Amino acid sequence: MTQDSAAHRHSTPPLGERTPSPHRSGSALFWWLHLGGWGGVFLVNYFSALANGKPAEYWTVLLAVAMTGCLGTLGLRYLLRACAERPPARVALLMIVPVLLIAAAMALAFKLVTDLGWCGHCLPFTRFGYYTYVIGQLYVVVGWTSLYLVMTTWRKLRMQTEAALAATATAHQAQLKMLRYQLNPHFLFNTLNAISTLVLDRDNATANRMVQGLSAFLRHSLDNDPMQRVTLKQELDAISLYLDIEKTRFAERLRLEIEIEPACWLALLPSLLLQPLVENAIKYAVAKRVEGGTIGLRASRQGERLRLSVVDDGPGWPALDHGGVPPDNAPRGNRVGLANTRDRLRVLYGAQQSFDVRNREEGGFMVTMTLPFETGGAPRE
Structure with a gap:
């Protein structure tokens, strides 16, 4: 074994000691926030419905709505990642149609569950109420999208700042060694x-x-x-x-x-x-x-x-x-x-x-x- 290969072998950390990549840590954070956020939306809406006189089985409707939003915004995440390098104004224009479709899908999930009789004591769902519910879910999806963009932009800026600091530190070290x-x-x-x-x-x-x-x-x-x-x-x-x-x-x-x-x-x-x-x-x-x-x-x-x-x-x-x-x-x-x-x-x-x-x-x-x-x-x- 050569001296260089031996040095490389000793410099490589054991598998259990390797530092997780920023991508992996960022993905884990996303899943915690994504699932926790939609779980929180479900609980807040459910307790709010109980406080407003809705029946206990109303959770079936809200769970279907929350799961639809969770899956829809998960697909929206990949679309946002594909548009990450585009200007913010163009990204906002591209997101209008997908956001409207997800909000409409959540309202449709509400209607399907009530139509199937899973919540027989729920109030009838009129066309006007359907449009109102679309608008209400639209705020939720827009909020999710805005929060995602803010957090990814902050994370990107933080990584760029860390990279700039690391480059500056490396340049300073190289300069010091040269002078020394x-x-x-x-x-x-x-x-x-x-x-x-x-x-x-x-x-x-x-x-x-x-x-x-x-x-x-x-x-x-x-x-x-x-x-x-x-x-x-x-x-x-x-x-x-x-x-x-x-x-x-x-x-x-x-x-x-x-x-x-x-x-x-x-x-x-x-x-x-x-x-x-x-x-x-x-x-x-x-x-x-x-x-x-x-x-x-x-x-x-x-x-x-x-x-x-x-x-x-x-x-x-x-x-x-x-x-x-x-x-x-x-x-x-x-x-x-x-x-x-x-x-x-x-x-x-x-x-x-x-x-x-x-x-x-x-x-x-x-x-x-x-x-x-x-x-x-x-x-x-």
Whole structure:
């Protein structure tokens, strides 16, 4: 047995655990409402007749009428289903004749039962009374038709809404996975180039350590579910795998400062949210300067919100004013990391998040994010 066939076999639920289809559940609901509705019509009419002095055996007449209506509207159901895709106005015109015929059949059932003598004490059925009874049953059939159309239209709209929500959720998940998996190729290129240089310099121990660090970071990045949120402690542990690789490249030129409030260690955030921002800081504040630079990671709680900041003491963006600009207007090298991070926050939190980039007055660059403060388990994004 192949691996794919085994996976398919295990993914198929047992017969007793399969979820019933919407068609089956809708059909069962129809039968309950259809039979219960006509049973209710029969009982209401019977008790009303008794209250108006009709004899007890009058139930035979009303039962025949109710059964005729039940069977007639059952056929009307299939006609309505055949016209489901037509405009409502055309459906209403098409239903006029069938509704009149069913109402007439119910009145005819009334007349036949009385003519057969099943209700000998019933009042004679005159022609005028016959027409009156047709009109009375017409209201019942029109009510049944209207209720059927309302319920089927509501059910169709509900299914369309559920399908639209499912499609939106799937699109959001696909978007999140795409954003999450966009590792910067420059990072991989620089790391592999540094490993090659170490091998040529016969610094095998450092090269081996760097390969192991790269392997651990890539395994963490690709094995972790991109739809899973992690605690800030887990996020910083993952960033440490990345920084261990960069420290091998830059040594003392890369300095790190971490300022985390104790209450924030268990706060939830999207996995590897900070890594692209740290990578940008290393690229512009450390790699391009002989003296290197300092990168700061800060987290604080502000009421019901978590505030995260990635700062550096590099040159910043000369064209960036102190009010900040959207990441779309950032220099080309910065655009992917900042835009991906911003888009992930928008998809996940909507208006409950904020994303701000600016130059620091004391020099350097800062990215600040706020999102809802959540702790506990790690719910899916």
